[in-house]
Amino acid sequence: MARVISRDGTPIVYERFGSGPAVVLMGGGLDDGTENAPVAQELAGDFTAVNYARRGRAGSGDVQPYALEREIEDLAALIDEVGGPVQLFGASSGGALALEAAAAGLSIGRIAVFDVPYAVGDPAVQAWQAYVGHLRAALAEGRREEALRLFMRLAGASDQDIAAAEDSSMWPPLLELAHTLAYDAACLGDGPPPADRFATITRPTLVLTGAGIDPHMAGLQSDFFSQAADAIVACVTRTERRIVDVREHTVNAKTLAPVLTDFFRP
Template identity: 30%
Template sequence: MDRVTSDDGTGISFSRTGDGPALVLVHGTGVDRHVWDDVIPALGESFTVFAIDRRGRGESGDADDYAVGREFEDLTALATAVDGPVNLLGHSYGAICAIGAAPQLPDLRRLILYEPPLWRGDGTSAPSPTPEQRRMEALAERGEKEAILETYWTDLRGEPHRLDRLRSRPDYRRRVSAAHTLPREMGGRREFRPTPESYPEVAVPTLLLTGSETDDRIKRSVDAAADLFSDVRRVEIEGHGHAAMNTAPDRFVAEVIAFLAND
């Protein structure tokens, strides 16, 4: 593992695989860099792949106070440590972080966003945290991480069957380890609400990936993300949802390579 130091002094760890142009991978909520394990070997045949552990999980450090802008600074620290132009790929909340960091990267070549769950609305107001979020915040303060997952999937999402499936996965313990980041990232979505009027111009080709089976709420968020960019291409991965890098790794890699290979 390698490490860079973010602006607030937090150490941000990342793995480096392969050879070629730089491709930074930014994972989403509740996981760490290992969510990319199914696609890193194939991507590494064409790119030098930097898979980051976002702050608060994996081998990265953390800070006492969280703000989504710190995540933008983390990505900027990594990108500026890389020689030459950088391609940036973010998934879910990691795509939100990529959107926030993109205007700060002077040598950004291309941007890939896989279903960023941007806050939808007029960009000026947002509801208060839900009771479930408040409960998860209290659980995080007490270190009750499995209870956070139970609250998130059962009470907030109403999908206890999803939690049952997660418990049977080999990465479940890593998800428990990262559970304290769930409520703070819910707050991060309210904190960062870019609009076409407020978001700086990012003049690089941008690919928006969605799955045909993805929840309509996320698809509407992707629509909102599309409005932020002037040079945007959209691709739908048929038959898959929010984690095609795991459920359809070959198709996912093919779409990424095809987009990044174009001049």
């Protein structure tokens, strides 16, 4: 693992795969970079794939206070290190961060996002904003387990799924990342994509969703991610919308990598 120092002194760790034009991969909620690693390996035949751990995750630092602007500065430092312009791939809330970075004017070529969980419509927005309030309270009081439960409920997990997760070996590592749920919430803002800000994005943008809802998120509306994708397309000017043949919300490298290769190839 290599590292770069962000503007506020936070070390950000990353791995490089392959050679060629640079593609930076950005993970989503409760991910320390692990989920995108197989995608980076698949892209390595055509690109320099750079997979990093966002601040507060894995070996990356977590200088306080947090702000969305600090995460954008983290990416800017990484782009300076590998040489821009870079292509971006963001999964879930990492897709929201990728779009925010593009709107902030970073040295970016093309952008691809997958299953960005923006809230669209009054009920979804109200549920999102209630979640953010409860999440902040839980984390302020050090109740990390409750923060995880809140997130899983919002994401459509059943009580049985949550109980099974608590009894599994994955629960302690998730607790280590629970505080970063507030960082993902900051990336997603008030719920819907910020139309005025995203209207300034001029780079070609590929907006991807799967063919259906992940069974572990069965409590969500069947078109939840499609509505979010359509909302992105409505405010970002140069978009391409595609549906890929997956149902899982976690990134499927074998399915997504060829789509990304075609989109990012010069």
